Amino acid sequence: MDLKIAGRTALVTGASGGLGLAIARGLAAEGVKVAVSSRSSERIEAAAETIGHGAVPLVCDMTDHKARAALVDEAASRLGPLDILVINSGGPPSGPFESHDDRRFAAALDEHLGGAVALTRSALPSMRERRWGRILTITSCMLKQPAAGMILSNVARAAVAAFVKTCANESARDGVTVNNLLPGYTLTGRIAELSGQMAETTGRSAGDVIGDWEAQIPVGRLGTPEEFAAAAAFLCSEQAAYITGISLSVDGGWNRGLF
Template sequence: MDLKLENRTVLVTAGSKGIGLATARGFHAAGAQVAICGRSQENLDAAAALMPGCFAVAGDVSNADDIERIVTSVSKTFGGIDILVNNAGGPPPGLFVDLDDSDWAKAVELTLMSVVRATRLVLPHMQAQKWGRIVNISSTGVKQPVPGLTLSNSIRMAVLGWAKTLANQVGSDNILVNTVCPGFTNTDRITQIFESQSAATGKTVDEISQGLAAQIPLRRIGQPEEIANLAVFLGSEAASYITGTAIQVDGGSVQSPG
C-alpha cells in the first residue's frame, strides 16, 4: 500500500518516547518529514538520532507559549505542517474524592487545551492547501471507562466530542480528523497505572499486569508500534475517506461492538 507520505511534514507531540516515538518512527519509515517535541532534551536527542533528518524541539504541550513556539519553529523549518499527531502523557490516576480544582485544571490544560491550541495553529496551512490530517492519540477510556482514571476518562471524552465537531467543520477542506484509542500498551504510562493499582491493592505490578493480560482476548498487552501503525495510516492519503471516527487498538478488550 502506498501511503503517499513523501514530502508531507508531520509533527508528533510528545514524540520522544512510547507511542509518540513509535508513531514518529512509523511516519519516518514511510517517507514523511518528521518533527517531534517533548519536555526532555535528552530524550528528544535520543529519539531524533533514530530518525535521520528528524527535527526535535523541546517544550511542554500543557503550556500555551510552548505550543506556539513549537509549531512556529517546525513550520519555519519545513514550510508548514501537513499532519498533526496530538499526543501527550495522560493525567495522573486518581479517585474523584481525591481530586481538587487544581488537578482538574492541570488535566484540562494537558489533555484538552494542548490539542485545541496545536490544532488551531496548524489549520490555516492545511486549509490553504486543501489537505491535512489531525490524528489524536486518546484512550479506550472514551469507550469504556478505565477504573481509577477519573481525569482521563472525563477529559478525553471532551477531546472526542471536539474532534467529531471539528471533522464536520473542516471536511470540505479535505482535512480529516480522527482519534486512535489505545488499550493497555507497554509504555511508561501503563507502568504508572500499575504502580497506582499496586499501592491501592497490595498486589505486585507483575500480578496486576498478568491479571490484566488474562482479561484481554488476545491475552497480552499491546506494543507502541501496534498503535503507531493505525496512526500512520490515518495520517496518510490511504485513509482519504475516513474522518470523525475513533478507533480502538486494544486487543479486543473494549466490550462494546463499535
C-alpha cells in the same frame, strides 16, 4: 502498502518515548519529514537520533501555553508547512474522584483539551488553505469504556473526542481529516507507571496487575507501540482520505461495547 505520504511534513508531540516515538518512527519510515517534541531536550534529542531521517527535535511542555502556541510554527519553520499533526502527551494522574481537587481537573482539561485546541488552531488554517491535512489525537480506550480510578483521563479524553468530531465536520470539505486514536493496554512507560501505582494501592505486584489486564484482553496480551503506530500511519495516509471524525480503538478487543 505505500501510504503515499512520502515528502509530507509531520509534527508528533509527546514523542520522546512510548506511542509518540513509535508513531514518529512509523511516519519517518514512510518518507515523511518529521519533527518531534517533548518536555526534555535531552530525551527528545536522543529520540530524534533513534528516528533518524533528519528528524527535528523540539522542546514543548504541553502544559505551557506559550510554548504550545509557538510549536507548530517552530516545526513549520524547520520542515515547511505542516501536513500531519499528531497530538499526544503524558496521561493524567490516576485515582478516584475524591483524590483530585478542582485544580487537578482543570489541569487535566487544560493539558489535553487545551493542548489539542492550541495546536489545531495553529496548524489547521494552513492545512485547509492547501486542501490537505491529517490531524490525529491520541487519547485512550477508556473513552469508550471509562474505568474506575481513571476519572481525570476519562473526562479529558471525552472532551478531546468531542473537539475532534466537530473539527472533522467543519474541515472535511477542505481535504483535512481529524481523527482520534484510542490505545488499549500497550507496552510503554505509561503501563509501568500505572501498574506501579496500582501495585502500591492494592499491595499486589506490578506483574500481577499486568496479568489481570492481560486476562481482560481478548487477544490475550498487551499491545506493542509498533501495532499502535501502524494504525496511526494509516489514518495519516492518502488512502484514509474518507475516514474522518472517528475514535478508533487499538486495544486487542478490550472494549466490550459495540462501538
